[in-house]
Amino acid sequence: MAFQQVFPLHPHHQVQKQVQQTYTPDLAVRLICPECLSQNPNIVEEFGAGDLVCASCGLVLGDRIVDTRSEWRTFANDEGDDPSRVGAASDPLMDGVEQLDTVISFRDGGSGLSRELQRAATRSQSGSRSERNLLTAFRDISSWCDQFTLPKTISDIAKQLYKRADEEKLLRGKPLEAVIAACIFIACRQAHVPRTFREICTLTHVSKKMLGQCYKALEQAFNLSPGATASANKTGQTTGAEGLLGRFCNHLDLPPNVQAICSDIIIQARNLGIAAGRSPVSIAGGAIYFASHLLGCAKSAKEISTVAGVSDGTIKLVYKLYYMDRKSLVKKQWVAEGKAKLERLPDAP
Structure with a gap:
């Protein structure tokens, strides 16, 4: 005797098929205020407070009403459509260019659908x-x-x-x-x-x-x-070697006074024509090497070269030019106050 089904399910495990019902709004239902029982109710949505209020008697019929209006208001006719809560802020640099785009993922389980979708998106992409x-x-x-x-x-x-x-x-x-x-x-x-x-x-x-x-x-x-x-x-701000000192000193974990003294040394050297023609990076590195030894918080040329991106030989060359005129670059006030000591400077290579 042949069974119609090889392994029939137990009746207890069989799932009964339910008829799907289609739900539609009942147009015969009306929202009426239970206080005034008016046949023509005047229900007002107070979006500012999030309440549903009867305008006739003032009874609050509901709270926490979601505001579905636009986030901004437009009063001029030439400003286009009223902005809504969709998308990012508009970029003024992209005036006249469509700023909405769609990014399609590469993950498609190996089916190849993502590549076809990307090609279709590229063909249908608007704009020149x-x-x-x-x-x-x-x-x-x-x-x-x-x-x-x-x-x-x-x-x-x-x-x-x-x-x-x-x-x-x-x-x-x-x-x-x-x-x-x-x-x-x-x-x-x-x-x-x-x-x-x-x-x-x-x-x-x-x-x-x-x-x-x-x-x-x-x-x-x-x-x-x-x-x-x-x-x-006009404001006196420079973007040469002085502008690089702050970042280099921060990466080298130097005290704040090192940057100020380095800046004074670079300005004085520029006025005297020392290390003229050198790149700002080399001048900044050499000044940091000079000032760090001068103030007692010495950094090696290799450490400075790693941060500045120049060779340690270039830094030592600029330091040699500064060392030769060290008495002209170091202010007497720094020595008198005990901030700087010329004895700390290593001999020029």
Whole structure:
């Protein structure tokens, strides 16, 4: 005798099929205030307090009402649609460019659907090629600034500079990474937190030669002073070797007075023409090596070279130039107060 089912289930384990019911709102039900029992109730939603109130008698019928209106109010007719609680804040630099996008994950269980979805999204993506390049550049600028722990101010300056360069077609034919690196380099100097060419090249993996070409083109096109803006020069703020001292001293865990004395030594050496023509990084490293020994908190040339990104031989060469004119660089007031001692300085190599 053949069974219709090889392993039939026990009746106790069989699941009875239930008929799915379709739920629809009952239009015959009306919300009536139980206090005034009016056939035409005047129910008001107080979104400010989150209450549902009867306007006739003032009875609170419900609380914790969710506000479904827009978060902002628009009073002008030319401002477009009323903004709602959807999406991030609009970027003024992306005026006229669609700022909403969809990111499709690569994880599809090996079915290959993600690749097809990405191709379809790329084909259906609105906007011209220049707009897509602008979105890509802005995304890379934000990503690199985050990796370099740079504030949002620098990211905004770099984006604005890149947009202007793209509108004027200044760097046509240059790699996108090189243009972005030059914009970040200039933005750091404009915000008085300068970074060296070596640091920017390490971050963006752009050659120093290509970065220098893009930087020179932007500097000439926008009439940028080398290292600072005109307004910064008026206030006395510099972005040369003095601007690098704060970051280097913090990484070396030096006392606060070392940075101030290093700055005075660099300014005095510049006035005397000592170490003229050297790069700001080399001058900052040599000044830190000189001042740290002078104040009794000595740091080795190798430690300073690791932070500054220059060789210890270059640091010792600048130190040798400072050591030869040490009596002119060290103020007598520092020696009188006991802050500095010339005997602490090691002999020049």
